[in-house]
Amino acid sequence: MDIYSTVFEVIDMRSFSNLWFWIVLAVVWSTASHWVMGVPFDMVTRARKLGGQAELDLQDLVRINTNRLLFIVEETGLWLAAMGSALLTGLALTGFVYGIELAQAVFLLAFPMTLVGLLGVYSSRRIHAGENAGAALFRRLRIHRVMTQIIGMISIFVTAVWGMYQNLSIGVL
Numbered sequence: 001m002d003i004y005s006t007v008f009e010v011i012d013m014r015s016f017s018n019l020w021f022w023i024v025l026a027v028v029w030s031t032a033s034h035w036v037m038g039v040p041f042d043m044v045t046r047a048r049k050l051g052g053q054a055e056l057d058l059q060d061l062v063r064i065n066t067n068r069l070l071f072i073v074e075e076t077g078l079w080l081a082a083m084g085s086a087l088l089t090g091l092a093l094t095g096f097v098y099g100i101e102l103a104q105a106v107f108l109l110a111f112p113m114t115l116v117g118l119l120g121v122y123s124s125r126r127i128h129a130g131e132n133a134g135a136a137l138f139r140r141l142r143i144h145r146v147m148t149q150i151i152g153m154i155s156i157f158v159t160a161v162w163g164m165y166q167n168l169s170i171g172v173l
Contacts, residue, residue: 013044014107014166014170015101015163016104016163017163024109029156032113035123037065037069037123037127038061039062041141043058043061044058044142055134055150059132059133063132065124066124066127066132067128069120069121070124073124079126084114088107091104091106091107110160111155112151112154115151116151119144123143123144
């Protein structure tokens with residue numbers, strides 16, 4: 001038996017039965033939930049409690065990230081939409097029509113993160129339109145975080161169910 005056969009026998013390279021996939025899934029959603037509009041949520045909490053300079057720092061950081069995101073969307077939005085759609089369509093077809101498990105796993109990570117990205121654009125537009133200070137900013141960031149967590153919970157549930165189905169159906173064969 002050669003080394004490659006041994007490695008692939010010991011380490012299961014299928015996505016949904018691989019521990020590393022589930023670690024990546026947890027890290028992606030944990031990071032997405034913690035960093036709201038490019039700002040760590042503990043900074044939002046500190047600014048709400050302390051006010052003063054902490055609140056000014058939060059407003060500056062949100063303004064910088066919001067302006068950056070809106071600039072990117074205005075300059076390359078059409079190209080990003082086209083390339084993102086093509087990539088997600090390719091992953092969906094390759095994964096679910098042709099049965100490539102790696103493409104399924106990447107799609108189940110990328111599609112919900114695309115929704116979070118679109119939510120970021122929506123929140124950026126709302127912040128830029130006037131929800132950029134005080135209670136309105138805290139409310140917008142909290143809503144953004146809760147919506148991200150809801151998308152994450154649904155995504156993790158769907159991914160877990162699909163992963164169990166894949167592992168059970170392949171185990172039966």
